[in-house]
Amino acid sequence: MLSDLRYALRQLRSAPGFALVAVLSLALGIGANAAIFSVGNALLLRPLHGAGDLVRVYRNHHSPLNYSELTAVAEQTRGVFADVVGERLMSLARTDGTEPEKLTGSIVAGNFFPALGVRPALGRVLTGADSAAQSAQLVVLSHRYWERRLGADPNVVGRVLRINGQPFTVAGVADAGFTSSVMPWRPDVFFSSAASLPLTGQRAEEWGGSLYITARLRDGVSRRSADAALAVAARRMVAADTARYAGDRFTLRTDHARGVNAELRTPVVAGTGLLLGVVSVVLLIACANVANLLLARATTRGREVGMRVALGASRGRLVRQLLTESVVLAAAGGALGLFVASWATRALGDALTARVPEPVLVDFAPDATVTLYTVALTVATALLFGLVPALRASRPAVLPALKDGAGGAVGTRSRLRGTLVGVQVALCTLCLAVASLLVHSLSNARRMDPGFDTRGVLDLAVDLQSRQLEPAARREFFRRLVEQARATPGVRAASVAAIVPLGGSNMQTLVWASGVRGDRPDGSRLVYFNTVGDGYFETLRLPIVRGREFTTADRDGAPGALVVNETMARRLWPDGDALGRRVSLDGPGGPWLTVVGVARDAKYNSVGEDTPAFMYLAAAQSTRAEMVLHARAADPTTAATLGRTLRAAVVSMDPLLPPPTVATIDDDMRISMLPAQLGAAFTAVFGGLALLLAAVGIYGVVAFAVARRTREIGVRAALGAAPARLVRRMMGEAGRAVVVGLAIGLALTLLVERLLGSALYGIGAVDPVTLVAAPLVLGLAASLAAYLPARRATRVSPTVALRSE
Structure with missing residues (x-):
């Protein structure tokens, strides 16, 4: 094997052009695959800090729990879980500096840090015992915040930070490898559940369903046993509090503790699966390229292989030698590909940092899992592109090979090279088509009408959580803020809202419509909602098609008012006449809100969504x-x-508030377009890469064919053949494979277009732009790649060509 390896290195060193093209082709294909797998690994496969026997616990499909449910689960599952802990994210303000600083904090419940295996870098971490009231004023810093904002101060333990107006003593700093139990959260500081009261003015027992639960299985306990125990616990909890769970099918279940939470997993799997499919096609094109190069090189090495056979070399020995060369090429391509993947994932992280709020960052850098994947992919690639050429080259006709070096298999190899060109063209057509579809879909989405007018609308995110104000004081603050904004010169209209449409956030709740029976016995419906102030519809120019919008009369203490969209009006009331109808958010017994207006349907969560039932609550009342x-x-x-x-x-208005962020509503809406933008950008890059590889492959095949037929070209030229005719003849042989490949690629495109139909915006079952653009671009690239070597061949002197071997 060492002898084979040394000989393979000598052979590749003697053909540096071949080696360089092969290694670069493989590096691009393997690197693209490793980069996308690294993204999928970070989002789906990477375990939590200290994971192994950790699981997540969800209410129903993927909902978080409240504090009392966490406590009940921990008490009733002691036999299967060693620890049950929770984490809740919140916005905070640190006010002991020169200017209030906005922080992202996590309130953790239970024996959080020990359960997750988190050790302190300095001081100590919080334990279950810190849930007592006397430990409420302790804080643990994230390693990132300690380094970036506190200068990695080694004496930080014991220092007092003023957060939300309250003094908190630093107990310690978490180790550098820990961020949160929830991906992709990155809180700056951590508190025990006992700190909820001084931080928010609300006890942990008053929280809603906002705790993401993680549990550690006891030794020898399986997830199946844990699920069975949770099913029993859920039934007991429902029986103990039937009023709370009335009309709701309450269940508990476990899930693995890897990657993002369950509610994000489906879109992440779909997105990474699509991109892995595209980069796999790119790698196949690269493999076809290198296989073509090896077949061409085998033709020139016919005399060498024939000599080995004549000297007694077995076919297996020849295959091993030739595969060793393939493995060397693949290893070099894999090593360079891992470098490409590392650079690409770093660039992706930098791009996301500029578009996503800092608390939700993900480290996409390749780790040991990605390295193992790349090694396995490299070995598979070596077999994929090297085995067939090795088998072909190891079966020469000895006498012809010794005589002219061709080995008697030129025709077979030429047909195989033509087949590989057709495969490259078909796969490249598919890559370009997918890229065209996603770019066309993104272009349509950018031009879509969201249902409201975004021109000239500014957004200021104002967070009063750190001030611990009573509801009445919060309402008064926002009322005065809106009044001041409206009085500002240059402001035409102003209002407030809980969330920005298409801003990446949403809220849902169950509603009961008076006198309406629905899918559930109690007539409940799950609808999206927003809380908005008076003047909201005027500010966003979102038309009210019936009734009115909220006014200052819809204040606290007045009859509850509600505005619904057209879809909700049709779904709850078949005649569509929603005005004056009543809706409850708390159960079939009320209290009731009266519909005062119907707003035009708009976009809320994503541009491609089917319009959901949506309602607006009056901010002055909630x-x-x-x-x-x-x-x-x-x-x-x-x-x-x-x-x-x-x-x-x-x-x-309040100097102790962190200065609010200012953006246009278009900037805030870009978060909903981010998946489409990334998909379009990735597939466009990979489509361009596939086009480059296919063009190189076609160029190589035609150039090799021209080199092998130099004498024939010289004879034809000497007999009077026009250069243009010679060019057409040489291009025509490659053209047949290109045309067949285009036809197969278009058939695959139609199939993929139907599969992607629901994910594309404004594109029908057949997209004529894609069906024309992809073949046109590839056809032009293929023509140019074939023309250049064919044209060069016609410039060879017939005398020189007739003398060549």
Whole structure:
């Protein structure tokens, strides 16, 4: 084997051009696959810190639990779980600096850090014993926050930080490898559940369903046993509190503790699966390229192989030697591909950092799992592109091989090379078609009408959680903020809302419509909702098609008011006449909200969604601590200046609030377009890569055919054949494989287009743009790749060509 390896290295060193093209082709194919697998590994496969016997616990399909449910689960499953812990994310403010600083904090319940195997880098971490009231004023810093904001101060333990207006003593710093129990959260600070009261003015027992639960299995306990225990616990919890769970099918289940939570897994699997499919096609094209190069090289090495056979070499010995060369090529390509993957994932992380809020960052860098995957892929690639050429080359006709070096198999190899070109073209057509579909879909989505007017609308995210204000005080703050915004010169309209449409967040709740029976016995429906202030529909220019929008009369203490969209009106009331109808959010017994208006359907969660049932609650009747101020500028060109003015107004109203972030509503809506943008960008890059590889493959085949037929070309030229005719003849042989490949590629495109139909926006069952663009681009590239070597051959002197061997 060492002898084979040395000989393989000598052979590749003697043909540096061949080796360079082969290694680069494989590096691009393997690197693209390793990069996408690294993304999928980070989002789906990477375990939690200290995972192994950790599982997640969900309510129903993928919902978090509240604190009392966490406590009940921990008490009733002691036989299967050693620890049951939870984590809740919240926005905070640190006010002991020169300016209030916005923090992202996690409140953790149970024996959180020990259960996850997190050790302190400094001091100590919180334990289950810190849930006692006397430990409420302790905080643990994330390693990232300690380094970036506190200068990695080694004396930070014992230091007092003022957070949400309360003093908290630093107990320790978490180790560098830990971020959170929930991907992709990255909190700055951690508190025990006992800190909920001083931080928020609310006890942990009053939380809603906002705790993401992680549990550690006891030794020897399987997930099946844990699920059985959770089923029993769920039945007991329902029996103990029938009023709370009335009308809701309450279940508990486990899930593995790897990657993102269950609610995000389906879209992540779909996205990474699509991209892995595309890069696998790119790798197949690269393999076909290298296989063609090896077949061409085998033709030139016919005399060498024939000599080995004549000297007694067995076929297995020849195959081993030739495969060793393939493995060397693949190993070099794999090593370079891993470097490409590392660079690509770092670039992706940098791109996401600029578009996603800092607390939700993911490390996509390749790890040991990605390295093992790349090694396995490299070995498989070596067999894929090297086995057939090795088998072909190891079966020469000895006498012809010794005489002219061809081995008597030129025709067979030429047909095989033509077949490989057709395969490359078909796969490249598919890659280009997928890229065209996603880019066309993204272009359609950008031009879509969201149902409201975004021009000149500014967003200021204002968070009052750190101030611990009573509901009445929160309502008064936002009322004064809206009034001040409306009085600001240059503001045409202003209002507040809990979430930005198409901003990446949503809220759902069960509703009961008076006098309506539905899918459930009690007539409940699950609908999306937003909490908005008076003037919201005017500010966003979202038309009210019937009735009215909210006014200042819809205040606290007034009859509950509700605005629904057209879809909700049709679903709950078949005649579509929703005005005056009543809806409850708390059960079939009320209290009731009266529908005062019907708004036009709009986009809420994604541009490609089927319009869901949606309703708007009056902010003055159900104010939240976190709201977004929408302000429409009279002149959109003055938006930047206006944003600074409004930001200063918020700071002047409460200097202890962290200065709010300012953005246009278009900027906030980009988060919903991010998956489509990434998909289009990735597939466009991979489509271009596939086109490059296919063009190189076609060029190589035609160039080799021209080199082998130099004498024939010289004879034809000497007999008077026109250069143009010679060019057409040489191109025509490659053209047949290209045409067949295009036809197969278009058939595959139609199939894939139907499979992707639901994920594409504004594209029908057949997209004529794709069916024309992909073959046209590939056809032009293939023509150019074939023309260049064919044209060069006609410039050879007939005298020189007739003398060549």
